[in-house]
Amino acid sequence: GVKHINPDSLKNDSRYADSYLNAVSEMIEEFKSHPSILYWSIGNESNWGSNSVSCHTYSRAADPTRPTKFSWGYTAENIPEIFSVHYGLTSASTNVPNIWDEYAHGSISVNEEKLDPGYQDCAETIDQLWTDVYQSDSCIGGAIWSANDRMTYTLNGSINAKYNTANGCGWGFLDVWGREKPGYWNVKKAYSPFKISNETSVFANPGAGNSLVLSVENRFNHANLNECVVNWKVGAEAGTLSGPNVPKRSSGQLILPARNWNDGDVLELEVTYQGIIIDEYALSIGKKDAPAFGEEPLENISVDTSSFLVSGNSFSIQFDSETGLIQSAKRNEKQVLCGGPILNLGTASTGTWTKTNFSIKKEENTAIVTISGEYSSGISATFVLTINGDGAINTRINADNIPDGYNELGVAYIAPSNVESLMWKRNGYWSTYPEDHLGRNEGIAMKNYENGYYRPAIMPGSTWAEDMQNYFLFGDNDQGNRGSNDFRSRKTNYYYAALTFDNGAILYAENKPKEKGTSDGTTASVRAQVLEDGAVRFNLNTLWLQKGNPNWHYTTPVTDISNGYVGDVELHMSDKVFSLICLHENKNHVEAKSATCTQPGTKEHWHCADCGQNFSDEGCQTVLDSVTIPAEAHSLNHVDRVEPTTEAEGNIEYWECTGCGRMFTDESGVNEVFNVTLPKLTPAPTPVIPVTPSEPAQNPFNPNAG
Numbered sequence: 001g002v003k004h005i006n007p008d009s010l011k012n013d014s015r016y017a018d019s020y021l022n023a024v025s026e027m028i029e030e031f032k033s034h035p036s037i038l039y040w041s042i043g044n045e046s047n048w049g050s051n052s053v054s055c056h057t058y059s060r061a062a063d064p065t066r067p068t069k070f071s072w073g074y075t076a077e078n079i080p081e082i083f084s085v086h087y088g089l090t091s092a093s094t095n096v097p098n099i100w101d102e103y104a105h106g107s108i109s110v111n112e113e114k115l116d117p118g119y120q121d122c123a124e125t126i127d128q129l130w131t132d133v134y135q136s137d138s139c140i141g142g143a144i145w146s147a148n149d150r151m152t153y154t155l156n157g158s159i160n161a162k163y164n165t166a167n168g169c170g171w172g173f174l175d176v177w178g179r180e181k182p183g184y185w186n187v188k189k190a191y192s193p194f195k196i197s198n199e200t201s202v203f204a205n206p207g208a209g210n211s212l213v214l215s216v217e218n219r220f221n222h223a224n225l226n227e228c229v230v231n232w233k234v235g236a237e238a239g240t241l242s243g244p245n246v247p248k249r250s251s252g253q254l255i256l257p258a259r260n261w262n263d264g265d266v267l268e269l270e271v272t273y274q275g276i277i278i279d280e281y282a283l284s285i286g287k288k289d290a291p292a293f294g295e296e297p298l299e300n301i302s303v304d305t306s307s308f309l310v311s312g313n314s315f316s317i318q319f320d321s322e323t324g325l326i327q328s329a330k331r332n333e334k335q336v337l338c339g340g341p342i343l344n345l346g347t348a349s350t351g352t353w354t355k356t357n358f359s360i361k362k363e364e365n366t367a368i369v370t371i372s373g374e375y376s377s378g379i380s381a382t383f384v385l386t387i388n389g390d391g392a393i394n395t396r397i398n399a400d401n402i403p404d405g406y407n408e409l410g411v412a413y414i415a416p417s418n419v420e421s422l423m424w425k426r427n428g429y430w431s432t433y434p435e436d437h438l439g440r441n442e443g444i445a446m447k448n449y450e451n452g453y454y455r456p457a458i459m460p461g462s463t464w465a466e467d468m469q470n471y472f473l474f475g476d477n478d479q480g481n482r483g484s485n486d487f488r489s490r491k492t493n494y495y496y497a498a499l500t501f502d503n504g505a506i507l508y509a510e511n512k513p514k515e516k517g518t519s520d521g522t523t524a525s526v527r528a529q530v531l532e533d534g535a536v537r538f539n540l541n542t543l544w545l546q547k548g549n550p551n552w553h554y555t556t557p558v559t560d561i562s563n564g565y566v567g568d569v570e571l572h573m574s575d576k577v578f579s580l581i582c583l584h585e586n587k588n589h590v591e592a593k594s595a596t597c598t599q600p601g602t603k604e605h606w607h608c609a610d611c612g613q614n615f616s617d618e619g620c621q622t623v624l625d626s627v628t629i630p631a632e633a634h635s636l637n638h639v640d641r642v643e644p645t646t647e648a649e650g651n652i653e654y655w656e657c658t659g660c661g662r663m664f665t666d667e668s669g670v671n672e673v674f675n676v677t678l679p680k681l682t683p684a685p686t687p688v689i690p691v692t693p694s695e696p697a698q699n700p701f702n703p704n705a706g
Contacts, residue, residue, distance in 0.1 A: 011049025020051040021058055028062050039067045039082055041101070048075040056080060069099055082140070089132060089139060100142035104129050111347050112407060113170070114473050116527060118489035119546070121182035121439040123429035126190040134219060144187065148172040151472045170472060177459045182438045189430050192279040193219040194228060194243070194271045196254075199431040205261050205286035212256040212267070212285070218246040223273070225252070231270040232256060234285075235613075236625035243271070263287045264609065282431040298389035303362040310360070310367040315391040315573055324358040324371040326413070331391060331573040334505035339414030341383045341395050343375065344539045346408030351376030365389045377403060383411070393571045400564045408525070409561070410541030411569045417534035418502045421446050422487050424526065426494040436465045438489045445486035447530065452484050483530040490527040490544060497526040499538055506574040509540050523559075540569040584608040584620040590627070597659045601629035634669040635659050643678070650678035 010016045024042055031037050040063065042055040052070060056079055059068045067081030073093065076083075083093035085100045092098040104126055113119045126144075133142040149172035173183035195217040206212050218225045228243030239257060246252030256267065263286025271279045299312035308319035317337075320327040329337035343350050357372040369385040381399040388394070395411050402409075425442040433440035445465075452468035454460035456476060460467060465486040469478045482488060491497055498508035511524045525544040529537040543559055586609045595601030605614045605627045614624045634657035644650030654676045655664045665671045 008047055011047050011051055013051070017051050017054055020055050024055045024058060025062065028059065032063050032066075037066065039069055039099075041071070041084075042068050042080070043070045045071050045086065046075075047072065048077060048079075052076070053079070069101065071101065073098075085139070089136060092136075092138060094138065098136070098139045100133055100139055102145040103133075103142050104144045109347075110170075110473065115347055115529070116488065116490050117485040118182075118438055118491075118527070121186070121437075121489070123186040123189070123439065124546075126183065126186045127429070130190045144173065146172050148174045148178070149176045149472070151176055175464055179460075179464045180434075181464050185434055185437055186430075189279070192271075193223075193273075194225060194279045195219055196269075196281055196283070199281055199283060200427055200429065202284050202286065202288050203267075205263055205265075208260045209258050210261070211258045212261065214254045214256070214283075215251065216244060216246060216254045217251045218248055220248045222248060224248065227273060228278070229272045230254065231272070233268040234259065234261075234265050261285055262607075280432045284431075288427065298365065299391075301362060301365050301367050301387065301389050303360055303367050305360050308358075308360065310369065310387050312389060312391060317387060317393070319358070319360070319369065319371075322355070323353060324355040324373065325353070329393075329573060331505060331575050334501065334503050334575055335416050336499075336501065336505050336507040336573045337413055338416050338535060340412055340538075341371070341385070341397070342412040342414075342537075343379065343381050343397060343399055344408055344410045344412040344541060345402065345406035346539075346541075346544070348403065348405040348407070349377060350379055379403075391573045393573075394568065395571065396566070396568050398564060398566050402561055402565055407545045408527070408539065408541045409543040409559070409565055410525075410539060410567055412537050412539045413507075413571060414531075415499050415507055415536045415538055416501075417536070419447055419499045419528075419536040420502050421500045422491075422497065422528045423500060424491045424494050424497040426491050426497075428493070436463045436486070438465055438486055439491075443486075445484060445489075447483045447487045447528075447536070449484050453480055481530065481534075483528065483536075488528055488530065490525045490541075492525040492544060493522050494524060494526050499528065499536060504575055506572075507538065508572050508574065509538070510570045510572070538571075540571070542567040542569070584613075584615070587615075587618075587620060589618070590614075593629075595629040595632050597632045597634045597657055598662075600631045603627045603629060632659070634662065634664075636664065636667060636669055638667070639676070644680050646681045646683045649680050651676045652678060 069082035069084045070076040070080045071084035073084035086102040225243040225246040230241040265285040267283040269281040310317045317329045355373040367387040372382040384396045386394040428441045449466040451462045452466045468480040525541045527539040592604035593602040616622045636655040641653040642650040
């Protein structure tokens with residue numbers, strides 16, 4: 001397409017008519033033989049004028065087989081054959097087809113992305129805006145702006161100032177090196193033609209021995225879903241199905257075969273079309289596995305009001321007498337905290353903190369610490385910390401006079417610099433993600449990756465998630481030291497998240513605001529932030545926001561905090577071996593059952609009701625791929641054929657199982673027969689002997705007798 005410069009000053013100036021026409025004519029002559037060209041763009045983000053009319057007339061004459069479009073479409077008097085829309089279908093034409101030829105920015109704000117690379121994970125934006133396009137009666141498609149970042153380097157290695165992130169050049173779903181950024185996977189998922197809605201919800205368990213029925217939508221414009229192949233897997237069981245008979249642009253059902261479904265099963269689906277994977281799913285059946293951490297033992301709490309100390313047998317929390325905030329928190333002498341609590345506003349600043357009141361008391365085996373104060377920005381806040389005998393810190397914050405500009409609301413704590421990684425499990429927007437995707441549902445993000453450092457103008461050896469530097473955001477001399485993109489990006493709607501330390505200590509958070517009534521839990525997020533001194537700020541948010549123009553990207557609802565903000569977060573100190581997998585605390589013993597030739601058997605095992613896995617030992621150390629003992633082969637006894645007689649029945653040749661008594665006509669036990677009897681023979685009839693007539697009887701009377 002053609003971009004017009006200074007359109008308002010040139011659009012009707014006949015002196016520039018040839019310049020307009022030259023650009024359009026060269027474009028058409030250069031590319032008209034390419035079959036991939038669908039239409040000609042004769043102006044981008046310009047105002048319609050007499051020179052545009054000439055370009056349209058020429059285009060239609062030079063190539064009458066292809067329509068034209070012009071942006072901005074609303075200035076073009078409905079002359080082009082396609083109406084161009086940028087960032088919002090609300091201005092679409094009702095007279096001609098529409099093309100949404102710029103939409104779905106990957107990121108929105110330099111300052112927000114500097115703080116949180118998670119803004120590049122724009123799943124909601126792509127999915128919702130593409131659905132708008134698909135469902136529109138008049139829109140024929142959309143073009144994402146843009147596929148690649150548009151930043152370049154000059155020959156001396158510095159960044160080309162014309163193409164910078166502030167000018168929207170970091171909006172790509174691939175970076176300048178062609179590496180995949182988070183938005184790339186979101187495009188694949190959103191544009192999938194094999195659509196299972198609400199894929200992260202819990203699907204009803206159909207029960208043992210029943211089929212599972214899933215609603216599917218076919219977004220193909222040219223193919224039936226029965227042209228697809230569906231590979232499915234649940235644990236060690238797997239199979240392959242033909243796609244369901246669902247015509248293009250319609251809905252239907254995918255039916256999975258009957259099996260022994262259990263709550264907590266995860267149904268993995270891989271859908272291919274002509275050998276190409278077009279979508280993947282990991283669907284939770286019956287319930288979603290949300291592993292729990294083992295509880296720390298309850299200890300007797302001691303409270304020393306004079307020294308601002310709360311302690312147990314294995315933990316201690318020291319508060320600063322001047323600020324009232326935590327100075328140090330340790331578990332078994334391993335430090336896990338060196339600051340906090342702090343009101344977190346994300347990109348907005350609270351200013352400096354001044355304590356106005358502090359109290360500490362003991363209630364039964366719980367310490368209650370109340371910290372009140374003001375920030376220099378005018379915010380007043382009160383933190384109430386409930387410290388339990390297991391070392392858990394439950395924090396409730398009440399804050400007033402919060403200014404605009406925040407994009408997060410929550411509580412932050414400061415961990416020392418020997419943090420190594422962030423680990424988490426969450427309920428993401430999609431049910432499946434690549435292993436290095438920022439938004440994956442569970443994972444481990446290292447704070448530092450050695451290969452994450454690179455020099456300007458030289459392709460990095462890391463994935464985008466592992467990058468430790470960003471010269472486009474932070475300048476030519478960026479030294480990094482902020483942690484990797486993966487480590488410092490937000491993890492939304494989390495179940496658990498943890499910072500791990502090089503000495504084996506753990507600082508983990510549980511998302512339980514719904515239980516406390518201050519949030520529904522789905523708006524929660526956790527974000528790690530490396531500070532200038534190397535310490536790590538652990539931001540636990542009950543709310544995160546994505547602001548901006550909803551025609552450009554997904555925006556979250558804004559919560560009314562005019563009457564103050566109340567939030568709850570829960571933090572735990574531990575030095576246990578941390579695991580994102582289930583701790584198998586809800587397990588049941590299943591006795592062995594022998595197999596027969598008619599029924600499979602069951603191995604002795606322990607079944608975990610939380611994660612659905614089976615183990616060969618009570619300690620749940622050895623996972624069993626299958627607990628099924630295959631049915632035994634029939635033990636067949638050959639029976640010769642016996643011919644029937646008039647006195648006794650006979651039988652055909654057959655093989656009989658000594659275990660179950662079933663009979664077969666072949667020695668392999670394949671062709672079952674239910675009647676092997678040959679009936680008795682019918683006796684031959686007794687022959688009838690004909691009677692020979694005798695001579696007539698002689699009359700004994702002799703008439704000559706005297």
